[in-house]
């Protein structure tokens with residue numbers, strides 16, 4: 001067995017073992033996995049939904065739906081300095097477009113709302129009092145200047161900067177004095193050693209002794225807003241979240257979160273840290289990159305089902321190929337035990353494959369809708385309206401998909417497919433007249449041959465065209481080039497017999513007659 005395979009099996013074994021002995025030695029994550037499943041997708045509105053965020057939203061959705069649970073959308077907007085005004089609106093639209101409709105959320109309501117953190121400030125301020133009273137948190141009056149000096153000092157010594165926990169030890173009288181004098185403060189959590197492992201649903205037991213590495217973290221900022229860690233834990237508790245599925249970048253924050261649960265005396269949810277979707281250089285995909293936003297894929301003409309399939313390729317979780325699975329099928333096949341623990345890059349070729357597979361599926365299941373979508377790519381005033389019949393559009397769809405010519409509908413309006421919709425221009429045809437003097441006769445003869453072809457399929461047309469080339473004394477390649485230009489104005493493209501077959505007999509003959517007419521007119 002290869003070493004990497006042995007490692008994976010060992011990790012799986014550990015995961016099973018550690019799940020069974022949950023609570024024995026691990027930091028407590030005591031929610032019972034079989035109890036009422038409630039998960040949340042909790043993005044910050046600091047940018048638009050991208051592939052990484054969508055993948056995390058999707059796995060939360062799949063986990064909830066595969067266990068008859070609830071999928072909650074919560075907006076984490078405590079970093080007010082980075083807010084983007086229309087981010088929430090667009091995020092909700094993109095989730096809906098992808099089919100990941102929340103059961104509870106800012107626009108869907110629910111009994112645990114509000115679902116936007118900036119509307120829950122009172123709850124955080126009440127909750128912080130609890131920790132100040134039981135002594136697990138404390139006021140810190142250190143000035144930004146002192147913190148900066150500390151940081152510089154550490155850097156000078158070649159150490160990782162960390163807060164020295166000085167205000168942990170302030171006398172109650174000093175604290176009162178400073179509070180009475182309205183001295184600005186933050187609230188920090190007292191970190192305790194966390195040498196014991198906690199049990200991640202994907203990675204198995206993980207030990208991270210955060211107090212050895214970091215100073216006490218801020219949980220309430222000087223502007224009265226909670227930090228990510230604090231609001232996240234308070235909300236997960238009050239929203240009854242049973243499982244937290246989030247990106248791997250939060251894995252080292254988990255001991256802090258577990259300490260917060262402990263400080264409150266609450267039981268913690270189970271955690272699953274999902275592998276990240278990374279860039280070519282191994283860095284995490286992030287909101288600041290334009291071409292990874294879900295809107296970008298929608299605008300390019302990709303189907304929501306295909307974009308969803310695309311993001312399932314990082315992280316696994318399925319025992320079958322997901323290229324053509326619908327959301328319902330993904331729910332049926334999803335198994336968190338199969339989620340991988342390593343980060344990877346997306347393969348854009350898979351998106352093309354998935355989009356094609358979903359288009360093929362829609363051809364069978366929602367044919368009329370697909371035809372209507374193709375028609376909608378053309379303006380109502382466009383000259384080609386008269387050929388946009390259901391029959392013609394269906395034939396184009398069938399051809400382009402079965403012959404692997406396109407991966408999305410919008411490909412069909414690219415210049416290389418213009419021949420499907422437009423007749424060649426007068427000047428293109430007139431150019432041909434100068435190189436082929438007897439073109440009118442050749443085309444007239446060709447129409448006679450084509451009239452007699454009953455089954456206008458490429459296999460029947462190809463020998464007829466080859467024979468006509470021979471009878472006209474032209475090399476087949478020269479003849480085919482000529483016919484392609486007559487039909488499409490293009491120098492390159494699909495084989496002529498294939499072109500004719502997709503255009504259909506009437507359309508093909510009409511085009512040739514049109515060319516003859518242009519050749520005869522001056």
Ligand SMILES: Nc1ncnc2c1ncn2[C@@H]1O[C@H](COP(=O)(O)OP(=O)(O)OP(=O)(O)O)[C@@H](O)[C@H]1O
Nearest residue numbers: 043044052053056246247276277284285286287288
């Ligand atoms: N590249 C990624 N791969 C997998 N999950 C991701 C990725 N980026 C974000 N996530 C997850 O999506 C969820 C929402 O993330 P969030 O809204 O904070 O976006 P973000 O891209 O992490 O933000 P930023 O661009 O500021 O880093 C989080 O659980 C986060 O872990």
